[in-house]
Amino acid sequence: xxxxxxxxxxxxxxxxxxxxxxxxxxxxxxxxxxxxxxxxxxxxxxxxxxxxxxxxxxxxxxxxxxxxxxxxxxxxxxxxxxxxxxxxxxxxxxxxxxxxxxxxxxxxxxxxxxxxxxxxxxxxxxxxxxxxxxxxxxxxxxxxxxxxxxxxxxxxxxxxxxxxxxxxxxxxxxxxxxxxxxxxxxxxxxxxxxxxxxxxxxxxxxxxxxxxxxxxxxxxxxxxxxxxxxxxxxxxxxxxxxxxxxxxxxxxxxxxxxxxxxxx
Amino acid sequence: xxxxxxxxxxxxxxxxxxxxxxxxxxxxxxxxxxxxxxxxxxxxxxxxxxxxxxxxxxxxxxxxxxxxxxxxxxxxxxxxxxxxxxxxxxxxxxxxxxxxxxxxxxxxxxxxxxxxxxxxxxxxxxxxxxxxxxxxxxxxxxxxxxxxxxxxxxxxxxxxxxxxxxxxxxxxxxxxxxxxxxxxxxxxxxxxxxxxxxxxxxxxxxxxxxxxxxxxxxxxxxxxxxxxxxxxxxxxxxxxxxxxxxxxxxxxxxxxxxxxxxxxxxxxxxxxxxxxxxxxxxxxxxxxxxxxxxxxxx
Amino acid sequence: xxxxxxxxxxxxxxxxxxxxxxxxxxxxxxxxxxxxxxxxxxxxxxxxxxxxxxxxxxxxxxxxxxxxxxxxxxxxxxxxxxxxxxxxxxxxxxxxxxxxxxxxxxxxxxxxxxxxxxxxxxxxxxxxxxxxxxxxxxxxxxxxxxxxxxxxxxxxxxxxxxxxxxxxxxxxxxxxxxxxxxxxxxxxxxxxxxxxxxxxxxxxxxxxxxxxxxxxxxxxxxxxxxxxxxxxxxxxxxxxxxxxxxxxxxxxxxxxxxxxxxxxxxxxxxxxxxxxxxxxxxxxxxxxxxxxxxxxxxxxxxxxxxxxxxxxxxxxxxxxxxxxxxxxxxxxxxxxxxxxxxxxxxxxxxxxxxxx
Ligand SMILES: Nc1ncnc2c1ncn2[C@@H]1O[C@H](COP(=O)(O)OP(=O)(O)OP(=O)(O)O)[C@@H](O)[C@H]1O
Ligand SMILES: [Mg+2]
Numbered sequence: 073x074x075x076x077x078x079x080x081x082x083x084x085x086x087x088x089x090x091x092x093x094x095x096x097x098x099x100x101x102x103x104x105x106x107x108x109x110x111x112x113x114x115x116x117x118x119x120x121x122x123x124x125x126x127x128x129x130x131x132x133x134x135x136x137x138x139x140x141x142x143x144x145x146x147x148x149x150x151x152x153x154x155x156x157x158x159x160x161x162x163x164x165x166x167x168x169x170x171x172x173x174x175x176x177x178x179x180x181x182x183x184x185x186x187x188x189x190x191x192x193x194x195x196x197x198x199x200x201x202x203x204x205x206x207x208x209x210x211x212x213x214x215x216x217x218x219x220x221x222x223x224x225x226x227x228x229x230x231x232x233x234x235x236x237x238x239x240x241x242x243x244x245x246x247x248x249x250x251x252x253x254x255x256x257x258x259x260x261x262x263x264x265x266x267x268x269x270x271x272x273x274x275x276x277x278x279x280x281x282x283x284x285x286x287x288x289x290x291x292x293x294x295x296x297x298x299x300x301x302x303x304x305x306x307x308x309x310x311x312x313x314x315x316x317x318x319x320x321x322x323x324x325x326x327x328x329x330x331x332x333x334x335x336x
Numbered sequence: 337x338x339x340x341x342x343x344x345x346x347x348x349x350x351x352x353x354x355x356x357x358x359x360x361x362x363x364x365x366x367x368x369x370x371x372x373x374x375x376x377x378x379x380x381x382x383x384x385x386x387x388x389x390x391x392x393x394x395x396x397x398x399x400x401x402x403x404x405x406x407x408x409x410x411x412x413x414x415x416x417x418x419x420x421x422x423x424x425x426x427x428x429x430x431x432x433x434x435x436x437x438x439x440x441x442x443x444x445x446x447x448x449x450x451x452x453x454x455x456x457x458x459x460x461x462x463x464x465x466x467x468x469x470x471x472x473x474x475x476x477x478x479x480x481x482x483x484x485x486x487x488x489x490x491x492x493x494x495x496x497x498x499x500x501x502x503x504x505x506x507x508x509x510x511x512x513x514x515x516x517x518x519x520x521x522x523x524x525x526x527x528x529x530x531x532x533x534x535x536x537x538x539x540x541x542x543x544x545x546x547x548x549x550x551x552x553x554x555x556x557x558x559x560x561x562x563x564x565x566x567x568x569x570x571x572x573x574x575x576x577x578x579x580x581x582x583x584x585x586x587x588x589x590x591x592x593x594x595x596x597x598x599x600x601x602x603x604x605x606x607x608x609x610x611x612x613x614x615x616x617x618x619x620x621x622x623x624x625x626x627x628x629x630x631x632x633x634x
Numbered sequence: 635x636x637x638x639x640x641x642x643x644x645x646x647x648x649x650x651x652x653x654x655x656x657x658x659x660x661x662x663x664x665x666x667x668x669x670x671x672x673x674x675x676x677x678x679x680x681x682x683x684x685x686x687x688x689x690x691x692x693x694x695x696x697x698x699x700x701x702x703x704x705x706x707x708x709x710x711x712x713x714x715x716x717x718x719x720x721x722x723x724x725x726x727x728x729x730x731x732x733x734x735x736x737x738x739x740x741x742x743x744x745x746x747x748x749x750x751x752x753x754x755x756x757x758x759x760x761x762x763x764x765x766x767x768x769x770x771x772x773x774x775x776x777x778x779x780x781x782x783x784x785x786x787x788x789x790x791x792x793x794x795x796x797x798x799x800x801x802x803x804x805x806x807x808x809x810x811x812x813x814x815x816x817x818x819x820x821x822x823x824x825x826x827x828x829x830x831x832x833x834x835x836x837x838x839x840x841x842x843x844x845x846x847x848x849x850x851x852x853x854x855x856x857x858x859x860x861x862x863x864x865x866x867x868x869x870x871x872x873x874x875x876x877x878x879x880x881x882x883x884x885x886x887x888x889x890x891x892x893x894x895x896x897x898x899x900x901x902x903x904x905x906x907x908x909x910x911x912x913x914x915x916x917x918x919x920x921x922x923x924x925x926x927x928x929x930x931x932x933x934x935x936x937x938x939x940x941x942x943x944x945x946x947x948x949x950x951x952x953x954x955x956x957x958x959x960x961x962x963x964x965x966x967x968x969x970x971x972x973x974x975x976x977x978x979x980x981x982x983x984x985x986x987x988x989x990x
Contacts, residue, residue, distance in 0.1 A: 123519055152521025164516035166509045177509040180502060181521035229520055370772045424966045430771055431707055435907045436965040438900050443958025450951035562779065562896075569776045601791065608787045611780035618777055619765045 073099050073265060074120065074156075074233055079134035079144070081112075081119050081289075083127065089115050091289040092134065097233065097267050102259050104268040104276040104297070106310060107286035113269040114161055116286070117235045120267070121158035122148035138233070153181050155232035161241065161269075163218040165225075167211030171202055174210050174221055178228030195224040198254050216247045223251070227258065233265045234258070240272045248272065252279050273310040277301050285310070341474040342595045343588055348480040350587020351487035352545050356560070357567040357579035358494060359538035364573045366507040366531035369422060372437040374539055375561015376444035379554060381410055381540025382547040383452050386459060399463050406540050414536035418529050441558065449554040458551035459544075483545045490541060491580050494534075498576060507531060511574070566610035570617055572624035582625065586610045669821055678813035682885075685817055687925050688824040689882035690905065694917030695831040696874025697902050702912035703835050704867035705847030706766065708778040711902045713785035714755045714872040715879025716894035720789055721751035722880040723798045723889060730801075744803030748880045755876025756869040758785070763868030767861060770850070782896055790891050797888045813885075820881055827874065832914045834870065843867050847912075904961045910973025919972035924960065928953050 074097040081090035090112050097103045105113050118124045119131050120138075125147060136144040143151050166174050175195055179188055196203040199220040205213060210221055219239055226234055236255070240248040256279050258264050270276035277283055283300045285293035293306065300306050356378060363371045371377075389402035421440055425433055464482050468475040498504040510517040510527045518524055539561075546557060567586045571578025594606030617624065673681060697711045722744075729742030762781040766774050802811035803819060810816050834840055842863040845853035854860050883889045901924075909920020931953055939946050968975060 121519060123515060126515055126518060147523075148518040149521045149523040152519065157521070158519045160516060160519055164513050164519075166512035166516065168512055169505070169508055173505050173508070176502070176505050177517070177522070178520050180506050180509075183502070225520065364772075370775070421962060421966070425969075428965075428969055431701065431907070431911065432965055432969045434707060434772075434775060435903060435961060439904065439958045439961030439965065441958070442897075442900065442904075442954050443962060446951045446954030446956075446958055450948055450955065453947075565776055565779060569773060573772060604787060604791060608783055611783045615765050615777060615780045615784070618769055618773060622768045622770075622773060624773075 073097060073139055074267070075137040076116070076120065077134050077136065079116075079119055079136060080132050081115055081124065081129055082132045083129045085128075085130070089129075089289050090119065093286070093289070093291055094134075095284050095291065095294070097265055100259070100263060100265055101282060102255070102266045102268060102280045104270055104280035104283045105286060106270055106273050106276060106283060107292075108310075109271075111286040112289040113286055114237055115289075117158055117237055117267070117269060119144070120151075121156055121235055122146055122151040123158060123160075149181075152229060152231075155230075156235065157226045157229045157231040157233075158235040159222050159226045159237060159239065161237040163215065163222050163241075165210045165213070165218050165221055167209070169210060170207050171210050171213070171221060172206040174225050175202075175206075175228050178225035181229055191228055191230070195227055198227070198257065199224050216243055216251075219243065219251060220254075223254070227262070227264075231264060233267065235267045235269075237269045238271060239268070240270065240275060248275055255279060273306070338595065339592075340472050342591045344471055344474055344476060345480070346588030346591035347584055348476070348484050348587070349591065350584035351484050351580070352542065352549065352583070353564050353567045353587055354580040354583030355487045355490050355538055355545065356542035356564045357571065357583050358490060358576065359535040359542065360564065360568045361571075361574065361576055361579045362494070362538065363531050363535040364568075365511045365576075367422070367528045368511070369433050369437065370568075370573065371535060372434065372561070372565075373417075373440035373444060374535070374564065375558035376441045376448065377410075377413070377536050377539035378543040378546065378561050379448050379552060379557040380413070380444055380543070381406060381536070382543025382552045382557065383448060383457070383554075384409055385540065385544050386457055386547060386552065389460065394460070394462065396463055399460070403544060406544070407537055410536040410540035411533045414533035415529055417536070418532035422528065422532070423525070441561070445554070445558045448558075452552075452554050454554055456551050456553050457547070459547040464548060479548050483549055486541065486545060490538065491576075495576055503530065563607075563610065566614040569614055569624050572626035575624075575626035578624065578626035586613065589613060666825065670818075673814040673817050681813040681817045683925065683929050685813065685820050685885050686882070687921050688820045689878045689885070690902075690921040690925065691878075691917045692824060692827050692881065693875050693878035694902060694906050694909070694921055695827060696871040696878070698906050698911065698914075698917050699831060699835065699843070699874070700867050700871030701903065702906060702916065703840060703847060704843035704864065704871075705850075706763075706864065706867060706871075707771075707775050707903070708871065709775060709896070709899045709903065710762070710778040710782040710785070711871075711875050712894045712896065712899035713782040714759055714875035715882070715898075716789060716889075716891065717755040717758055717785060717872075718748075718751040718876030718879030719800075719883030719889050719893070720793060720798065721754045721876070722747040722883060723800045724793070725750060726801050727798075744801065744884060748877065748884070751880035752873045752877035755879070756873035759868040759872025759875075760865050763865045766868070767864055779896075782899055786891055786894065786896075795891055797890050799888050800884050800886075802887065803884060816885055820885070823877070823881055827877065828914070831874070835914070839863065839866055839870075844912075901957065904957065906971075907969075908960060908964045908971055910971030910976075913971070913973035915976060916971055916973045919976065923972060924957065927960065928956065931956055 076093060076095045078092045078094050079090055080088070080092060082088050093112070093116055095103070095105070095116075105116065107113055115124070115129070118127065118129065120136055120143075122143070124130060131144045134144075135142055138151075138154060138156060141154070143154065143156075166177060169177065172192070175192055176188070179191060182188075196206075201217060202220055202224055205217060210218065213221060223236070223239065239251055239255070243251065252275060255266060255268070259266050268276055268280060277297045277300055280297045283295065283297050284291050285300070285306065293300065293303070295303075356374065359374055359377075360371055363369055385402055385406040388405050389399050392398040392402055417440065421436055422433075425436055464479045466478070468477040469481060470476075498508060506517065506522045507527050507530065510522060510524050514524050517527075543552070543557070546552065546560065567582040568579060570585060571580070571582030590606050590609045593609035597605040597609070672684065676684075693711060693715050696714075697708065700706050700708050725742055725747040726744075762777070766777050769777055802809055802816070804810070808815065810819060835843070842853070842858045845856065845858055846860065846863055850860060879894070886893075905920035905924055906916050907920070908924060909918065910916035932949060935945055935949050935952060964971065
């Protein structure tokens with residue numbers, strides 16, 4: 073459903089951030105986008121959702137197609153209307169609005185008032201905590217509750233593709249697990265495809281079907297989630313595992329040579 | 337009984353301030369622009385309505401028609417001001433925005449002055465019946481009652497609008513976080529356009545009320561726009577109820593100051609007191625009584 | 635300086651082969667020399683306009699420091715100019731009227747009252763700067779607006795709305811009561827004060843102001859005392875306003891509160907924006923451009939008044955429309971003002987014929 077075709081992104085007409093990124097997300101898939109800080113993951117999401125424009129960024133090469141329609145020169149409103157909603161990094165709730173008003177703002181593009189109640193119930197069903205907090209000012213919610221709120225808010229737009237940027241940022245492991253379970257449920261029950269950006273590689277690969285690894289504005293690895301999980305480079309550089317045992321010294325020599333050789 | 341009378345008149349004047357202050361707050365809330373051109377918009381709205389009503393045959397119904405036409409024109413003015421003047425300034429620093437609205441104020445004021453000259457223009461007296469009702473033993477003329485009702489209607493309307501409608505919530509969301517609003521498909525440029533339209537509409541309503549109360553004047557009416565600034569800041573720049581409460585406080589205190597301080601200091605206190613009040617309030621509460629305290633990080 | 639085009643041509647031919655810095659020196663000295671010869675061939679009307687421009691530039695230097703460098707947007711500059719004008723007027727009057735020793739009124743002359751006027755305006759500026767310490771953005775704008783109204787109120791209610799007269803200055807026994815002679819007073823003041831203003835922003839004060847403008851919270855955390863530096867900006871800004879206001883008042887020789895209407899406070903802000911905020915040249919460009927433009931408009935309208943009967947009554951409206959239009963257009967097309975264009979032009983000229 074989503075094709076990102078060799079795109080190049082430039083900020084403020086000078087800062088080249090993405091240098092030819094390609095990826096695809098199929099109907100109903102959970103695809104995760106991994107990589108070190110500053111690799112360009114958020115930029116890729118913003119290129120897809122059209123939010124580059126307000127930040128003075130631009131797709132200068134390549135193209136992005138969603139359901140066979142080119143979207144790389146459309147504004148964020150149009151793209152959201154087509155069914156792609158991004159949940160931005162850093163829990164950007166509308167802090168002076170109540171929880172329920174935040175959710176209503178999420179349903180803005182829908183316009184049909186009749187299903188609003190139904191959708192609110194659906195979100196509260198996924199995130200029961202939000203129901204109890206629905207009249208409180210969202211600025212005072214805890215970090216975890218705010219993360220649930222922004223995800224619920226995005227669901228209110230009834231997207232066919234949800235772009236999630238680091239939903240686990242700063243959350244306790246148990247809560248991360250909870251959020252991920254909900255992501256899985258949303259994917260299977262609402263038939264929403266998901267493109268998930270994560271630092272938490274292990275967690276991301278545990279729910280994803282396919283993964284891409286980005287570094288310095290390029291995709292350096294991609295493959296089925298299982299393959300990535302078993303890949304030694306990924307394990308060493310992104311999951312922090314190292315291979316213990318008698319081969320250790322030999323490994324270390326080899327490791328030295330192998331260190332991120334794809335960067336060279 | 338003097339004090340009762342003073343307070344009641346203060347409340348009426350305060351309600352009018354409240355309506356005009358609403359225009360400021362609405363524009364500020366959705367686009368973070370303090371519109372210093374509100375005074376000229378006020379004057380233009382009042383004059384346009386008067387002019388149209390003079391072209392139409394007399395009578396209450398035609399006057400109401402004139403009001404509606406005025407509101408349509410005000411909407412168009414709002415759209416064009418936003419498009420031509422404010423849109424190019426997105427991302428520019430505060431001073432540019434302030435200066436732009438000051439420039440607009442001077443420009444629109446000059447245009448009004450060029451068209452209508454410097455005279456005093458009272459509104460027709462046959463629209464609102466002459467006479468008064470007695471409140472707590474004080475006669476209050478109908479035009480004040482009428483102004484109060486219109487002001488309260490506006491307030492209730494906008495509170496409901498922002499609390500319960502789709503566009504109202506979208507406008508508040510945009511005020512909170514533009515980028516997040518865009519990510520949800522809310523068109524911020526559309527929101528700004530609406531905010532300016534609403535701001536101009538409230539200005540026009542304010543201008544019409546002022547026309548009934550004291551008449552219009554191309555020199556003094558724009559200054560009334562500045563007079564409302566203490567009201568806005570008192571209530572806090574982003575609070576709708578704050579605009580109204582601020583309006584009432586300023587209306588009452590300036591009337592009291594006029595009644596009780598003028599004999600001591602020799603006049604003029606009514607005009608000055610709001611500014612003294614605002615200095616005192618800002619020293620104690622730098623974000624007004626109900627304004628959002630911006631959380632700042634380095 | 636105040637007349638860049640003409641001056642530029644002169645020295646361009648003379649100093650073509652000299653270093654850039656020397657070119658600048660040449661430009662400066664050339665401009666000053668030419669400015670000194672103006673009274674020899676310009677009539678008093680034009681000299682009057684020049685005096686107005688110079689006094690305005692002095693006032694704008696203050697606003698430029700306060701708003702352009704320290705970031706404290708002020709609408710009250712006209713009121714502080716009023717403080718200057720009225721202080722000098724009252725001091726002169728008091729010295730004449732009071733039962734003072736024979737020699738004493740002579741000491742309270744122009745050369746003393748004008749600096750006192752400046753200091754008074756500065757002190758009152760500090761007074762209003764104190765509530766402004768914690769304020770930012772629109773809230774500060776509001777406080778300065780309140781300051782304007784309060785100051786004008788006090789003037790109206792203690793001194794009154796009737797015209798206040800001021801004496802012309804004496805120098806070495808000469809009475810400087812015409813445009814030709816008074817022009818030199820204002821010109822020298824302008825040169826000295828421009829020098830002070832330009833150098834102030836390069837001291838530790840200037841650096842602290844800029845830090846406060848760019849981020850007052852960060853500046854404070856870095857150890858810059860907001861109290862000290864914000865108030866010093868208010869002091870300097872209002873000092874210049876007082877000096878400029880007093881100099882102008884001694885030229886018109888008669889002032890009323892109408893001379894210091896809020897409109898002028900707004901216009902001053904417009905001048906520095908059009909000229910270029912936070913640039914030492916901004917006040918020169920802004921005041922010259924806009925004052926010449928509005929004076930030109932007045933000329934055009936009075937020239938047309940023969941053919942179009944009653945057109946003069948539109949003068950003040952037309953002036954407002956023109957001013958508003960210029961400000962609005964500048965905000966849209968060149969928010970950084972003429973000074974920025976001037977820098978671009980200089981760079982272009984220096985690098986010609988290459989683009990970079
Ligand atoms: N608005 C912008 N203007 C200029 N440069 C930007 C902008 N946004 C991001 N960048 C630069 O683009 C690069 C990639 O940023 P991006 O936010 O896409 O990284 P990321 O992979 O999401 O990192 P993280 O995991 O830390 O969130 C960074 O070097 C960043 O400095
Ligand atoms: Mg990121």
